[in-house]
Amino acid sequence: MTKTILQANNISKYFGSGVSEVRAVNGVNLKIKRGELVLIMGPSGSGKTTLLSMLGALLSPTSGEIIIDGTDISSVKEAALAALRAQKIGFVFQAFNLLEALTAEENILFPAQLGTEGTQGAKKRLDELLTRLGLTARRKALPNTLSGGEKQRVAIARALINRPPIILADEPTGNLDSHKGQEVMMILHDIARDDGCAVLMVTHDPRVEEIADRILWLEDGALRDRKSEQHSWVIDPVCGMRVDEWTASVMTEYNDKKFVFCSSRCLSRFEARPEYYVNNR
Amino acid sequence: MLYWSLKPLFTEPMRLMVSALAVAVSFSLVIFFSAAFEGESEQMVVYLEKMDADVWVMQKGVSNMHMASSMVWDWKADKIAQMPEVREVAAILYFNGAVKIGGKDWFSYVIGVTPDYSHTGPWAMVQGKAMPGPGEVVIPEVTAKLTGVQIGDEITLVDQSLKVVGLSKGTFSMASSIVFVSREDLGDLLTGRDQYSYIMVYAKPGIDAQALTARIKDEVDKVNALTSDAFIDSDRQLALQMGAEIIRMMTLLGTLLATLIVAFTAYSLIARKKQELAIAKAVGFSNSQIYLAALCQSLVITVLGLLFAVLISFTLLAWLPTIVPQINLAVRLHQFTSLAVAILPVAILASLCAARTVARVDPMTAFHR
Incomplete structure (x- = not known):
């Protein structure tokens, strides 16, 4: 039986107090096993990132407990929590968050000094990840010379360098075009399948649903069952992809009409030449 | 972590040079005051030295x-x-x-x-x-x-x-x-x-x-007699005593100025890298590790500033009396060694501002899009 690596028991997070209290996450229970790719979806402001931050030991829940690889993190001190993050969790962010002054390989090795192997010991793992993610030729490149897809692949390699059992990804395809987004999703899918990592991904991207093992629907801070009829498909005017209007976070208004996009990249293109895309829909 | 903290310094050489030069200017001011005072003090005993007597005899x-x-x-x-x-x-x-x-x-x-x-x-x-x-x-x-x-x-x-x-x-x-x-x-x-x-x-x-x-x-x-060494030393001490307080104050002000410059540089480096600090915290670096990195940055700037100050002092200060003949400057090694001793406290004090910023960075900001 596959081991549960990440568990949340009735966790809640409230911000503010009294009448201004906001319940960002309210009584969430979940269990994630090794090798699972789990999506957290839901409308904007539903508490997805707050939940991800708590599961990543970056934010303490107001109540409830989080167990990472058998350790209840509510009793762990800040310094030990940082060490636990370094060894158990890999983060992939929407904005890539690479360190500007470091090359691709230096970025990947950045968390390695906190891992069990150390920076020198992780060199073999680095080569393996560079090959696997098709970054060997770009290993000496600085982030400002990398494409969006390359940046996200570097960020994924960085998340994997310490061989963490859990990968938390926050909108990893949000800043990528559809082709690059597809590529990143397949990498994350392979990480779950081949490496046995538990991959928990917050996303608005409906294309990921096809490769996910489970989809958790977060609404008003609580997990709910997701009904298929809640889709409202529209077409991205830039790339022509199908986008669920109900869950989309990238949208704009032009001439009193609402336009929904699969990614912020498509939005940027639209904003540069709105007339062109409106007239060619 | 050390590499991550130092590499940005050297990937922006102009910024590093400007910061180090600003520190060097304040250190050079300290050296200048000290050299001018010491030069003047030595000039005040030059006659006694040039006479090269064994003993000086004077009124009791x-x-x-x-x-x-x-x-x-x-x-x-x-x-x-x-x-x-x-x-x-x-x-x-x-x-x-x-x-x-x-x-x-x-x-x-x-x-x-x-x-x-x-x-x-x-x-x-x-x-x-x-x-x-x-x-x-x-x-x-x-x-x-x-x-x-x-x-x-x-x-x-x-x-x-x-x-x-x-x-x-x-x-x-x-x-x-x-x-x-x-x-x-x-x-x-x-x-x-x-x-x-x-x-x-x-x-x-x-x-x-x-x-x-x-x-x-x-x-x-009814006479007093002193060996030449004792007589010269006595006069030099008197001369130094007269200006020691002023020089001490100038040295303190110069060092404070250097500290402020290093602090500002360290703070601006850290402030510009808040997002990267958040990432560092998210991936598992502790506050103390990041603070140490900030301290190393301050130390590099301060040490570089001192090296520039030495360079400025030995070229500019040695050359200055030829264009401003009324200035007697004595640039001595001990003026640098006392500043070198001050480097660590300067760097620690300067990086305290950065430490506050480091402690306040929320790793959750790594999620900002």
Whole structure:
């Protein structure tokens, strides 16, 4: 039986107090096993990132407990929590968050000094990840010379360098075009399948649903069952992809009409030449 | 972590240079104040050093030349010269006060010399004669340059007009220049024609100067005798004591300025990298690890600043007296070593601002899009 690596028991997070209290996450229970790719979806402001931050030991829940690889993190001190993050969790962010002054390989090795192997010991793992993610030729490149897809692949390699059992990804395809987004999703899918990592991904991207093992629907801070009829498909005017209007976070208004996009990249293109895309829909 | 903290410094060399140069300027100011003060202090004892006597004899109760007056009967010089341990004596009359040169008062050591003791005059001349006769004066070359006074012009010593007959080298000081007049003129002024102020004693080879001072004090009535080293040291201490507080204050201000510059640089480096700090925290670095990285950045800037300061001091400060001759600068190794000792506290203090920022960075901001 596959081991549960990440568990949340009735966790809640409230911000503010009294009448201004906001319940960002309210009584969430979940269990994630090794090798699972789990999506957290839901409308904007539903508490997805707050939940991800708590599961990543970056934010303490107001109540409830989080167990990472058998350790209840509510009793762990800040310094030990940082060490636990370094060894158990890999983060992939929407904005890539690479360190500007470091090359691709230096970025990947950045968390390695906190891992069990150390920076020198992780060199073999680095080569393996560079090959696997098709970054060997770009290993000496600085982030400002990398494409969006390359940046996200570097960020994924960085998340994997310490061989963490859990990968938390926050909108990893949000800043990528559809082709690059597809590529990143397949990498994350392979990480779950081949490496046995538990991959928990917050996303608005409906294309990921096809490769996910489970989809958790977060609404008003609580997990709910997701009904298929809640889709409202529209077409991205830039790339022509199908986008669920109900869950989309990238949208704009032009001439009193609402336009929904699969990614912020498509939005940027639209904003540069709105007339062109409106007239060619 | 160390690599991550230092690499951005060197990938932005212009920013690093500007920061290090700003630190260097403040350190150089400290070195400049210290060098100027030390240069002046050394200049104030230059006459004593150049005379190269073994023992100095003066009026009882006097132990300095700077800010002092001394009168010793001239027969006492003859008595000392008779001592079997003494090879030679020389004597001067001395007065310190203002001399009007080119319409401006210059605080000076006025040395009254006599041809009997010719080496008590200026040790290096630029122009004219070294030994002034009655009604004549030898002034520093730098004073002449600054005032436009030339050979043949007149200056005023109290109520006497004296004709400039020579320009000496190495005798100028902002605090106290050395002016040479005849013993007769100064004797008239001090109503002491048969007196000297200081007697320089040159011992025979193998004679212990310390023992000679004791013997002189024993055998010559109402005099004080000091070895040359003790006399020079006493004058130097007095000179240093007079400006030590000012220099200490200047050094403190310069160091504070350097600290502020390093603090600002370290803070701006950290403030610009808040998002990267959040990422570092998210991936598992602790506050103390990040703070240490900030400290290393401050240390690099400070050390680089000191190196630049050394470079500036040895080039600019050594060259400065050639264009501003009235400045006497003495650049010494100990001025740098004291600053080098100050580096670690400066870097620690400077990085405290950054530490506050480091502690406040929320790793959750790594999720900001």
